[in-house]
Amino acid sequence: MENYPFEMFAGSLVSSKVSHPLPYSIGDLFCLPNDLTVTHGLTDQIIGQQITSTPYKFNMHKSIKCKLICKRKYTQEQKELLYYLIDNHYKIRYYTDSLPAYVDVSTTEGVSQNIYGVDIGFREPPNIPHNLTANAHYISTHLNITVHLFKDFALGINYIMGISLIPISQPNPPPCTFDYPDSIENTTEFFWTYSINFDYVDEKPNDRWKLTVANSFTHSIKWAFIINVIIGVFLASLLFYIFFLQYIRQQSATASTVTGWKALRNDVFRPPSHPLIWSAFIAHGIHLVLVILSVIIPCVLHITSPANPSLLVNIGIWSYLVLSIAEGYLMQYIYASTGANTKKFTILKGSLYAHLSTFALFVLLDCTLTGKPMSTAFITVNKFFLIFIGCLISIFNGAIGSILCMVFHRFKGIADCSAFPREIKPQPFFSEEIKDLLVGFAIFLPLIPVFDLVVKLMWVPYAIWRLWIAILGSITASLLTASCLSMLTTYIRLTKEDYNWWWPSLKAPLMSSLFMFMRSLSPIMTKMDSTFIVPTISMIARSFLASLIFGISVSAVSGIASLFFVVYAFVNRQAPA
Structure with a gap:
């Protein structure tokens, strides 16, 4: 564990002014590792982000004062892109050990507040004596990373409880003297560096999420x-x-x-018109409510978090499949309560309607998120095949629930309609x-x-x-x-x-x-x-x-x-x- 290497990952660039995330690798602005990995799974498309590996790496208890990761010379076109990102307040979200790194922006009045995402840079406001050029753009090229640990003396294991960041705009290569930086407008060469520090906290491993979300x-x-x-x-x-x-x-x-x-x-x-569709609508809606709660409640209890999106999506998928049995049971129960005929397996049609509509929504959503037309989006056949298989499993589970309802309940309808x-x-x-x-x-x-x-x-x-x-x-x-x-x-x-x-x-x-x-x-x-x-x-x-x-x-x-x-x-x- 002491020599285990940890790597920081970067999510999509997110802005508080414009409504679209951008990939970390856009415009070749930031340092990328030699063994670059970028996730393109269904999970990332559903939540609208992609996770990219970065050259920020560290080993437990091995502090780094100032390490150079790359040197960049930006063209005028790249500078224009940096101006756009800085003016629109884009941030880079970093993750380590399934935890999002945060920036402490506590006020001088003692009000503590954490934000998630590091500003790419800033624009110097006018009429403020900072020895910087007014209205010029500055980029944060140095990350001061503090790893918060909990030491379990009984097991001899260190747990990562949180990652805090301090972005700094500094112009020098190692040993990083932190002089006043030059603006992007007046500089073409930039040195990207980082430092690593460690400290210990009193929170237990079960409370590792509380440190990250504290005061937020x-x-x-x-x-x-x-x-x-x-x-x-x-x-x-x-x-x-x-x-x-x-x-x-x-x-x-x-x-x-x-x-x-x-x-x-x-x-x-008196039975409603189209009782089968009414029953399927009700049962499928209750099914969706239970699936949503199955994803939200673990996050409320700090069992997992959005920093582990794959786990959240897996919870949602498995909940959807397993709860399909309860949906079939409820659909059969409601369908019988309307006074409709339950001797035939017509309830399977309702299950088919519900799950095929969900399948169609996922297909359309994926085509929309990837930005591809329907004719070219089916290049990812394996992904759609998996969704379709999940749809068939849900229909099968719904049939099991319907059969169980018919076995344990004998319905005559609520009332004999005149x-x-x-x-x-x-x-x-x-x-x-x-x-x-x-x-x-x-x-x-x-x-x-x-x-x-x-x-x-x-x-x-x-x-x-x-x-x-x-x-x-x-x-x-x-x-x-x-x-x-x-x-x-x-x-x-x-x-x-x-x-x-x-x-x-x-x-x-x-x-x-x-x-x-x-x-x-x-x-x-x-x-x-x-x-x-x-x-x-x-x-x-x-x-x-x-x-x-x-x-x-x-x-x-x-x-x-x-x-x-x-x-x-x-x-x-x-x-x-």
């Missing part, structure tokens, strides 16, 4: 998380105690006879659509406090370090809010003797994904650079996919919440005497 959970995010949770709990409690119980009492009073109660119940549970339904009162044209839009906007409102932060994940993946808990709280609040409002709209429909509630219970939450997508377009368009059209289209595609997954997930939870509410109101109660 900002005050505003804490309040956004608290506000979201309060809104969700308040709406859930208010709607349950007021509207639901009031509706039960009202129906009990109006149904004066057992015959009238049964007729009302049969009308309420031959002639009650007459449904005609609704004004577009009235329901306008209501659904308003309800969808109401569902979107609880997301606003943290949405501006969450949407940065479209082009600032390292920001997710300080957002996991806020994202989990936002998802919880949005699911609670959507479920309550969906049950409320179902309640309003039933009081108006409109028994077509199955599909409308999904419409309003699904509208919230439209608002989410429109909101995500605002920062993308404002930070769009016309010289990078393809990366911008990729960002829009990822925003659309995230909004679509959000809409499907929230709609599915809302739909099953409305189903349970109606079942509780009309089935799990005794008929009035």
Whole structure:
């Protein structure tokens, strides 16, 4: 372990002003090792980055005062690219031992704050006496690297607990005298160097993530998380105690006879149009929610992190495959609850619809992220073949879940629907659509406090370090809010003797994904650079996919919440005497 070499890896260059990441090797600006490795896997394309090896290497306990890694002479074209990167505040994200390196930007008032990513350089502001040229560009050519260790004396092992960086702009080769640097405009030759230091910390190996994310959970995010949770709990409690119980009492009073109660119940549970698609939509949405939680919760508990994207994607893939059994079980259960025929294996069609649509989304997303047209994107046949095999495995697991549901449950449907339904009162044209839009906007409102932060994940993946808990709280609040409002709209429909509630219970939450997508377009368009059209289209595609997954997930939870509410109101109660 003492002589084990460690290597720093660099992620994509990320900007806080423009919406597209750039590769570390762009323009041959930075030093590259002789044994260069660049990842091009599906994981990196999904999260919008690539990992590149760098010449920054070290051995445990072997400090380096100043080591030269390369010497660069930049052409005027390369300088123009450096000006662009510096003016747009591009950063380089470094990783070591599955941990992102951070820069401590603590203030003089004692407020500690870590940021992830090293500024490529800076532009000297005017009227500041730094002995530097005003409005000139300076590049950070030296990295002062501090490796934070924990010593396990029982095992004699050193654990890397964190990596902190200090970028310095200095003009000299080793031994690095750190004089005032020359600007890029006045220099053509640059020396890239680095130094290595070690220190010990008290955090245990189980808390290695806490050192990295320390003081990065900002005050505003804490309040956004608290506000979201309060809104969700308040709406859930208010709607349950007021509207639901009031509706039960009202129906009990109006149904004066057992015959009238049964007729009302049969009308309420008349099967929806296309019950198979409705069941598949609900089950697949619940499936996506569980997969998302299976990825987020390990990050909240600091079991893993975005610094290990391959592990996160593997968790998501295996969760998707395993939970396909539960999806098939739930799909069969809901399909039978609608009163549809369950003797034949028609439920397999629903599983086929759901997983093939997911396969198509992955194919389109990959083609969009790679920036290749559909005709040339299929060069990577192996990747699509693996996705297709995963789709087939999911369909097979869904069939197993459906069979298990049919074995352990014998369904007769919730109610025997009467031959002639009650007459449904005609609704004004577009009235329901306008209501659904308003309800969808109401569902979107609880997301606003943290949405501006969450949407940065479209082009600032390292920001997710300080957002996991806020994202989990936002998802919880949005699911609670959507479920309550969906049950409320179902309640309003039933009081108006409109028994077509199955599909409308999904419409309003699904509208919230439209608002989410429109909101995500605002920062993308404002930070769009016309010289990078393809990366911008990729960002829009990822925003659309995230909004679509959000809409499907929230709609599915809302739909099953409305189903349970109606079942509780009309089935799990005794008929009035």
